[in-house]
Structure formats: structure tokens, C-alpha cells
Amino acid sequence: MNLPVYLDNNATTPCDPRVTEEMLPFFSETFGNAASHHHPYGWLAEEAVDHAREQIAGLIGASPQEIIFTSGATEADNLAIKGVFESYADKGNHIITVHTEHRAVLDTCKAVEKRGAEVTYLTVDKDGLINLNELEKSLRSDTILIAVMYANNETGVIQPIKEIGDIAARHGVLFFTDGVQAAGKIPVDVKKDGIHLMSLSAHKMYGPKGIGALYVSYKNPGVSLARQIEGGGHEHGMRSGTLNVPGIVGFGKAAALSGSEIEEFGKKVQPLRNRLERDLLKLDDASLNGSAENRLPHVSNISFGDVDGTDLLRRVNKKVAVSSGSACSSASLDASHVLKAMGLPDDLGRSSIRFSLGRFTTEEQIDQAIDHVREVVHYLRDKAGVRRF
Numbered sequence: 001m002n003l004p005v006y007l008d009n010n011a012t013t014p015c016d017p018r019v020t021e022e023m024l025p026f027f028s029e030t031f032g033n034a035a036s037h038h039h040p041y042g043w044l045a046e047e048a049v050d051h052a053r054e055q056i057a058g059l060i061g062a063s064p065q066e067i068i069f070t071s072g073a074t075e076a077d078n079l080a081i082k083g084v085f086e087s088y089a090d091k092g093n094h095i096i097t098v099h100t101e102h103r104a105v106l107d108t109c110k111a112v113e114k115r116g117a118e119v120t121y122l123t124v125d126k127d128g129l130i131n132l133n134e135l136e137k138s139l140r141s142d143t144i145l146i147a148v149m150y151a152n153n154e155t156g157v158i159q160p161i162k163e164i165g166d167i168a169a170r171h172g173v174l175f176f177t178d179g180v181q182a183a184g185k186i187p188v189d190v191k192k193d194g195i196h197l198m199s200l201s202a203h204k205m206y207g208p209k210g211i212g213a214l215y216v217s218y219k220n221p222g223v224s225l226a227r228q229i230e231g232g233g234h235e236h237g238m239r240s241g242t243l244n245v246p247g248i249v250g251f252g253k254a255a256a257l258s259g260s261e262i263e264e265f266g267k268k269v270q271p272l273r274n275r276l277e278r279d280l281l282k283l284d285d286a287s288l289n290g291s292a293e294n295r296l297p298h299v300s301n302i303s304f305g306d307v308d309g310t311d312l313l314r315r316v317n318k319k320v321a322v323s324s325g326s327a328c329s330s331a332s333l334d335a336s337h338v339l340k341a342m343g344l345p346d347d348l349g350r351s352s353i354r355f356s357l358g359r360f361t362t363e364e365q366i367d368q369a370i371d372h373v374r375e376v377v378h379y380l381r382d383k384a385g386v387r388r389f
């Protein structure tokens with residue numbers, strides 16, 4: 001099959017061959033259970049897990065004991081929000097988050113609301129950025145958590161994380177950030193930024209699917225989390241279950257590679273992204289969504305006016321794999337909640353495409369993508385009788 005050019009790296013990234021290679025022995029000869037403390041099979045597995053923990057902690061400026069392995073970032077988001085909600089019930093029940101968060105955060109907030117939490121949803125401006133004054137004003141004496149993502153998966157927009165961390169510290173409130181799209185793509189330092197909890201996912205940084213982590217600050221402040229999965233007491237009792245050793249080894253390698261190649265990544269993808277963006281924005285009624293400055297180097301979200309969103313995505317995807325960044329239920333395409341929150345009308349939201357480049361994207365692929373998207377937009381406008389000269 002002739003597969004389309006892959007520009008959907010914010011949905012998932014391929015496993016880097018160096019990662020896969022590192023994982024292989026842990027499926028077979030080094031197959032031990034990391035919790036088997038009485039024989040070398042267990043010791044070898046535990047040693048590998050410890051090493052991976054160091055690699056992942058190193059990527060974000062944490063210490064190894066602050067890394068709690070989970071099945072992915074969805075679980076980590078759930079553990080952070082539900083864990084804080086239950087653990088800090090005597091302090092309060094108020095949580096502050098943002099309309100543009102990932103569904104794993106928004107739906108978890110909805111779930112705790114049903115259990116008595118009060119959640120404030122901050123708005124964003126047309127650039128997708130929160131207003132720090134609005135954040136500060138929404139803090140209450142019973143606020144227990146600020147949950148603001150580091151970088152948005154649909155637009156790449158980076159929130160003012162350090163400033164949020166400062167506000168959280170000033171008010172003695174915990175700060176949780178979904179760091180899935182930022183970690184490994186731009187330098188992240190949880191201590192410098194005053195972050196107390198951060199979710200991570202291996203498959204968004206060239207590691208395997210089904211493994212992620214929650215960074216949980218161990219001191220100043222030491223965060224206490226109510227466990228969401230009962231069992232053998234793994235991961236300091238915060239997340240029971242036999243560790244996914246091959247996944248963890250791959251996650252560790254992926255984190256180490258992303259960290260050591262972070263500059264190279266930016267230098268490679270940013271010029272390619274910029275070229276794609278510049279050429280596509282030359283089309284009539286094409287506009288960029290989200291802050292041009294405060295943005296990940298590999299993401300571009302562009303609206304194409306006067307074309308039908310469903311047709312656009314279907315045709316573009318024949319040669320270029322992208323997504324609209326919005327929930328896609330088979331027949332109809334819902335406008336993205338992120339773009340809506342940024343003030344985009346529904347029709348324009350539906351005819352928006354998220355391009356997310358990656359480590360393996362080539363110049364040639366970008367040329368192909370530019371040509372194909374242009375062609376599709378022209379075709380759809382001609383078909384609809386929209387003529388511009």
C-alpha cells in the first residue's frame with residue numbers, strides 16, 4: 001500500500017528504531033517481574049526500570065522517585081486530578097482548568113464535578129493563551145489544583161507555564177500540567193517552572209504505546225495522591241500493577257534520545273514547518289490558528305475558509321495523513337472545542353487542519369504536502385463555485 005505522508009505526529013509518533021532495539025531483550029531473555037526481589041530475573045528487570053526512571057526524570061528535571069509509571073497519559077491525567085481531588089478533600093474542592101485542555105483532562109474534571117468538585121474553566125484569547133489575571137482572580141481559599149496543559153495538542157500553543165507556577169506557589173495551590181506534547185520537543189524543567197504534577201506519554205516522543213508516567217513532586221511540596229488502582233502497592237502505592245518492563249525501557253530510551261536531540265529536533269522541524277505554513281497561508285482565506293510565537297516548533301494549525309471540512313480532510317488524507325484535531329464521529333465532523341474556545345466560528349473550525357511534523361519528516365514530504373493541500377483546496381473551491389483570482 002502506498003501510504004500517505006505522515007504529518008500527524010501529535011496523534012502518535014513511530015517508535016524510533018533505537019528504542020525498539022533497546023526494548024527487544026525485555027520481551028524474552030530479560031523477562032523478569034521488576035517486583036520479584038528474590039532472584040536475578042527480578043533484579044535485572046528492576047535495574048532496567050530504575051535506569052529508565054532516571055532517563056525520564058532527567059528529561060524534565062525531576063528526580064527518579066518522582067516518576068510514577070502508568071499505562072499512558074490518559075491514566076496519568078486521571079490519577080493527577082482524581083488523586084488530588086480525593087487526597088485534598090479537607091482543604092477544598094475547587095479546581096481550575098482551561099477550556100482548551102485535552103479530553104483526558106476535561107472529562108476527568110467532569111467526572112470529579114459529579115462527585116462534588118467545583119471546576120472553573122478559564123477562557124483563552126484568540127491566540128489560545130490563558131489570561132494570568134483571570135487565573136489569579138479565580139483562585140479561592142478552597143482551590144486545591146490548577147490544571148493547565150503545557151502545550152496544546154491541536155495548535156501547539158505553549159502556555160505561560162513558569163508564570164502559572166509562580167502564581168500557584170504564591171497561593172499555595174498545586175500545579176498540574178499535561179506535558180505530553182511539550183516533553184521531548186522543547187526543554188522542560190519542572191523545578192524551575194514550579195510544576196508539581198506532570199503527565200507524560202511515551203508514544204508521543206518516539207516510544208511505544210501504552211506506557212506513560214505521572215511526575216509527582218516528592219518534596220516542597222510533597223504531593224499526596226489517592227490511588228486509583230488497588231493492588232500490590234507498586235509505584236509507592238500510587239499505581240499498582242506489574243510494571244510494563246519493555247514499555248518502560250523503551251520509554252526511558254525515547255526520553256533520553258529526545259532530550260539529547262532536542263536542539264537538533266527544533267533546528268530540523270521548525271524550518272520545515274515554517275515553509276509549509278508560509279506556502280499554505282498564501283492561499284486565499286487561509287489563516288493560522290494560535291499564537292505564532294508561543295508555539296511548539298513542529299505544529300501548524302491552519303483554517304481554510306470556504307471549503308467543506310469533511311471533504312477537505314477526506315481528500316487531504318488520501319496523500320497526507322493529518323487530522324482536524326477535533327473529535328471525528330464517522331459521518332459528521334464536530335468543530336474542535338479548542339478552536340471554538342479561541343473564538344473560531346464552527347465552519348472555520350471544521351475546515352482546519354493540524355499539521356504536526358516529526359523527527360522523520362523530510363523536505364520532500366513537505367513539498368508533497370504543500371502541493372497536495374493546495375490542489376485539494378483549489379479543487380474544492382472550484383467545485384463549490386468559489387472563484388478567486
Ligand SMILES: *Cc1c(COP(=O)(O)O)cnc(C)c1O
Pocket residue numbers: 010011071072073074075077102104149152153178180181200201202204210211212
Ligand atoms: C495524546 C495525549 C494524551 C493521551 O495520552 P495517551 O498516552 O495516549 O493516553 C493526553 N494529553 C495530551 C495533550 C495528548 O496529546
